[in-house]
Amino acid sequence: MKYICINCGYIYDPTLGDPTGGIEPGTAFEDLPEDWTCPLCYVTKDNFDPID
């Protein structure tokens, strides 16, 4: 499932991962490290909402 950052609107797509944050494609949102932050606005994981 994709997740959206409530602070800036960035969408975490598990099929893409987060290359700038060293997150491999195929990583589910739930499996992101606890200290992972939004690559655009740097807020923490609890500021993400599930979408679709």
Next chain:
Amino acid sequence: MKASVSSLYQAVELSQPIPPLLIGERCNTNGSKKFREMLLADDFDGCLQVALDQEAKGAQVLDICTAYAGRDEKADLKRFFTMLIGSVKLPLMIDSTQPDCIAEILKIYPGRCIINSINLEDGGANLHKVCTLAKKYGAAVVALTINKAGMAMTTAEKVETAQQIYDLAVGEHGLRPQDLLFDPLTFTIGSGDESLHDAAIQTLNAITQIKKQMPGVRTLLGVSNISFGLRPAARKVLNSVFLHEAVEAGLDAAIVDTAKVIPLAQIANEDRDVCSDLIYNRQKNADKNALMAFIDYFEEKGDTDDQDESQQDIAAEKLLGQMVLKSNKDGLDDVLTILLGRYKPLDIINTLLVPAMRYVGELFGKGEILLPFVLQSAEVMKKAVAFLEPFMDKADASDKLKVLLATVQGDVHDIGKNLVDIILTNNGYKVYNIGIKVPAETIIEKAKEYDVDIIGLSGLLVKSAIVMQDSMPQYKEAGLKTPILLGGAALTPKFVAESCVPGHAEPVVYCADAFAGLKAVREFEQGKLEPTVFETKTPATARKTTKNVEIDTNVPVPQTPFLGKRIVTDVDPTALYGYVNEQALFRGRWGYRRGKMTAEEYAMLTKDTVIPIYEKLKERGITENLIQPKVTYGYFKCHSKDESVYVQDGETTYEFAFPRQEFAPNLCIADFFKPETNGGDVAGFFVVTIGEKIGQIAKELFEKDAYHDYLMLHGFGVEVTDALAEYWHEQMRIEMGISAQRPDDVTGFVTQQYQGSRYGFGYPACPDLGAHEHVFKLLDPEDIGVTLTENMEMVPEQTTSAIVAHHPQAKYFAV
């Protein structure tokens, strides 16, 4: 697992937010002499009146029983239900042991009702018939813990019987667990019968056990049996205390005479203790057991069960809680007027309003309600308190816990602080909100003047976190004995624990949001407040090391239409709406998060609630001239050296220093501008504002306690300001001729699907607000009404600034 029942008019949740669900017991030929006599006299209008009276006195469902030896139960039931269906708004409960009577009513009932009841007394024949009906018509069912051996007396028997019924009803008949209401039976503890001394304990334990063992099911009790055989005045008190204990044990619904339930808050502690001793069979006096002690106690007290008291109902108490929860202000003054006849104003606040707000806070914490709704509840709370205040003694207010709130020096952001103010004020604390940009000296002075118990400091900026850190020793030196709560976007628990806690002698506590602030204040009250500690968690899962990136130092420098600055004041506000980041506005700024909702539920909320608010604000933005876009911007020759960009304006050179990432790919904003050796570069700057009007109106809304509208308007202002920055950045790309790549939608803008980047001052890649001094020299934002605070922050708040890089590799990154 929500389950509700319904009438033609309304649905009622079986699990009430403030339990129990109250089921009126008076329309019962076996329980009410008055009702029985009217039925026997075929006075159905009179019977209907009994129903309507209960509705008026706070019942949420009505139990209906017309069984009486010698009468045609089915005919009576059908005639009475036909009247009730059209006249009573509440959902109904069919109280009959006859499957054919139940079937008759289910056929005509227009909503979803409750069947009362099934059991295993006959081994399951009736249960089979009734469950078949319940499944067919989708009714909820009350199940009594009665088996072939009779009524279950012990917890174990009650739970075992419940499990047997569960297996049949859910396992064989396919009813859902949440459609079952188990009644573990109440026996009197007032008769002196030795075998019943611990009957209340058995029942209370069974409630807890049943809910644990059979997740999803509800429990129900007929409460008044507990006190059978005792005097009326004593019964009312005992029934009410027992009901409270049952709810604590997990009870969902109670069949009661709603007119006779006394709110716990209204029962004297001593009365309550005597009742609890009887319920829990605690003998405190060597000479007499709990029952004797109970009887003697109420004997001595005398019978105070007069007419006035019997007319008391819990409707108003319950209604007030509901009004807070559902943020409904209609008729609030009437309800409060009724309550003022029964309680002191302070008691209304402390025993009714505050618990309701606390409950709202808990729901928010669990993600079951959203911030805008919390604020609406707080508005009801505030209005209620304002109504009660004139009736209160001065002394009433003085023993409240006192909290001082301030946004720290140099920081103008007050939404976070004001949300804390709203939540604390409306949870019964006295808040001194002394505003924004407050120096530590003033905070110390005011803390002493108001003799506050706690200080709360807020600040959005990175700089504000430093201000907090630096000021801690000042508070300590000033001898303040108050703990300090810290909140703000740039703070982390780690920073607070390592950099702020050591500076002050009292606990310093990180608060992630307003409710964390409330939690901390409560912990302080309970003497449990501890300073924030930061424990390094187990190391995060290994990540790929990002490779170093080569930044091209030979990209062509775009032609800018001019060098120097220009001012633009004719931006059409409607042009900005297409750039508004609606997701960030709805979810982030406004707090309309998806939480536990399904995608469909969230889509509904967005469509029915959020979009209408947004559309209205967009319209007001234009018609009321709330958005007055003004821009000052420019292009300047520049070159980079190491971590700095040197910007040339005529004869003057301004140095902008930027931090470099301490980890790969070790980026720095300066990398995106060419050094002198490569011919130098051009840098763009802008300051944009939508003016001060939204800020002014938002302030007025906060001051008149329109919390919800305040949050909406403030958030709208923040995002429209950002939309203006997005819009203007695009205009600059067009002017520079680098606009070939244009994002398809707002998400495209968010993720920078365009050439170059804008870096806002005060954000991680360029955190130094001091750069604003240079920006102001370059662009003269005073000409569009923007000024700087002593801490280099721009006023009005609805203003934003940036340095614009055209370099194709320039994107956002964290430092």
